[in-house]
Amino acid sequence: MAKVPRNFRLLEELEKGEKGLGAGMAKPTVTNAVVEACSYGLDDGDDLLMTNWNGTILGPPHSVHENRIYSLKIRCGENYPDTPPEVTFISKVNLPCVDQRNGKVDLSKLPSLSQWKRDFTMETILIEIRRQVEHQLSHGSSITLTPL
Template sequence: MSAVVPRSFRLLEELENGEKGRGAEACSYGLANGDDVTMTNWNGTILGPPHSVHENRIYSVNIKCGENYPDSPPTINFVSKVNLPCVDPRNGKVDLTKLPRLTVWKREFTMETILLEIRRQAI
């Protein structure tokens, strides 16, 4: 039986990975405000995949990790308009249920997991 990592520890780990560029080169993420002690509001970027209509584009997203993260998924909104099946064109909100690998949320998923899945839809 493994111990459940508290929200703050998990977010600190994700912050460190995001700041040190330990993840995929196709996306990045970090706190929207370094003074946010609750680590709720984050910014993310997704690079458009090569050989797609999104190539050479950089998309910005706002990520909100609620008090139940990582047991519940964060909410993600695109800052600018983007035409993807998982994004509501009215408000830019990402519908995670429209991302095949994320239809059932799992605690081990991270912000990077989500950003990479969104990027896969842009291919």
């Protein structure tokens, strides 16, 4: 199967991000709820190389983080999607997969993303980070998330 070039792939992701994740779904499900709690888009509409993106994750419902918004920067390098993007929290967070000094997310510490695949997307990353937060909260681990 032919590989979709980087810019075409990023255009697809931009279109999906602009339409809103999970939009138009008939019936809400747990997965849809997680998808709708994440969003992303270009940092600068004039960025022709589509390198720098913004992402947001809503705090999980029924937790102290409900309705809070956590912001991330996503940088898709020239080898994306063959290599994962750099993901950095702007909001201060305390998660095992996040370097406390600089906010960078270590995707290798997220089980479902530890073996990067070309078909993973920015949406995949945001959803998996949010699932990590939910998993920690459901297992009684304390995490600190400080919204902007």
